[in-house]
Amino acid sequence: MELKLIADVGLVGLPNAGKSTLLSRVSRAHPKIADYPFTTLNPQLGIVELSGYRRFVMADIPGLIEGAHEGAGLGDEFLRHIERTRVIVHIIDVHPLEGQPKAAEAYRVIREELEKYSHKLAAKQEVVVANKIDLSDTLEAVTDLSEAIDREVLAISGVTGQGLSVFGEKLWSMIEEVRKREEAKADAARVDDPFSNLPPRPPFEPVIEGGTIIVNPGLNDDGETAIKDDSNGDNQ
Numbered sequence: 071m072e073l074k075l076i077a078d079v080g081l082v083g084l085p086n087a088g089k090s091t092l093l094s095r096v097s098r099a100h101p102k103i104a105d106y107p108f109t110t111l112n113p114q115l116g117i118v119e120l121s122g123y124r125r126f127v128m129a130d131i132p133g134l135i136e137g138a139h140e141g142a143g144l145g146d147e148f149l150r151h152i153e154r155t156r157v158i159v160h161i162i163d164v165h166p167l168e169g170q171p172k173a174a175e176a177y178r179v180i181r182e183e184l185e186k187y188s189h190k191l192a193a194k195q196e197v198v199v200a201n202k203i204d205l206s207d208t209l210e211a212v213t214d215l216s217e218a219i220d221r222e223v224l225a226i227s228g229v230t231g232q233g234l235s236v237f238g239e240k241l242w243s244m245i246e247e248v249r250k251r252e253e254a255k256a257d258a259a260r261v262d263d264p265f266s267n268l269p270p271r272p273p274f275e276p277v278i279e280g281g282t283i284i285v286n287p288g289l290n291d292d293g294e295t296a297i298k299d300d301s302n303g304d305n306q
C-alpha cells in the first residue's frame with residue numbers, strides 16, 4: 071500500500087541509530103525498539119506536540135542501508151516515503167558499537183543512498199542529529215562528527231531527552247520555512263494562470279433538448295459560448 075503525504079519530518083539513519091527510540095520519546099507512537107537491525111518494518115508515524123498548540127508529523131523511515139537505492143535491504147520501498155516529507159532528520163549514533171560504522175562514515179553511507187536514489191530527495195532540507203550523547207561525559211564525538219562532515223550537528227539523547235527541546239524548535243522553524251516556500255510556489259502558479267480568478271466551470275453535462283445535444287452548456291475550451299451539436303436532430 072502506498073502511503074500518501076507521509077509526514078513533515080522523516081527520520082533516516084542506519085539501523086540502530088536510535089530512530090524508533092527518538093520517535094517514541096517525542097510522540098505517542100510506539101515503534102518496536104531493539105538493539106538489532108530491522109526491528110521496524112513499516113514506516114511509523116507520530117505526532118509531535120510543541121508548546122502553543124504547534125504540532126507536526128514525524129515518520130520513522132526504517133531499513134535504509136547501503137545499497138538501498140538498488141533495492142537492497144528494505145530501503146528502496148522506504149526511500150519513496152521520504153520523498154514526501156518536508157524535512158529529513160538524519161540521525162547518527164555517535165557512539166557506535168564495535169564493528170558498526172563510525173559516525174562520519176554512517177553519515178556518508180546514508181547521504182550516498184539519498185543522492186543515488188534521487189536528486190530531489192538529496193536536495194531536501196536536512197537536520198543532522200548526533201544521538202546517544204548520554205554514553206559519554208563529553209561532546210567530543212559530536213564535535214568530531216561536525217568537523218568531519220563540515221555541517222552543523224545537533225546533539226541529543228533519545229533515551230535521556232537531552233537536547234530534545236532545541237531539536238523540536240529547530241524542526242519547527244525548518245518545517246515552517248518549507249511550508250512558506252510551498253505556499254509562495256502555489257501562489258506564483260495561480261498568478262501565472264490567467265483564468266485562475268474565473269469561477270469554476272460547471273461540470274460537463276450533456277443536455278438533450280428536442281433531439282439537440284447541447285454538448286457543454288458553459289464555455290467551451292476556447293472561451294466561446296456553448297457548442298450545439300444537432301447532428302442527432304435530423305428526426306425533428
Ligand SMILES: Nc1nc2c(ncn2[C@@H]2O[C@H](COP(=O)(O)OP(=O)(O)O)[C@@H](O)[C@H]2O)c(=O)[nH]1
Pocket residue numbers: 083084085086087088089090091092102103104105106107108109110201202203204205226227228229230
Ligand atoms: N544510550 C542510548 N541508547 C540508545 C539511544 N537511542 C537508542 N538507543 C539504543 O539503541 C538501540 C537501537 O535503537 P532503535 O531506536 O531501535 O534504533 P533504530 O534502528 O534506528 O530504530 C536500542 O538498543 C536503543 O535502546 C540513546 O539516546 N542513548
Ligand SMILES: [Mg+2]
Pocket residue numbers: 089090091101102103109110130132
Ligand atoms: Mg527502528
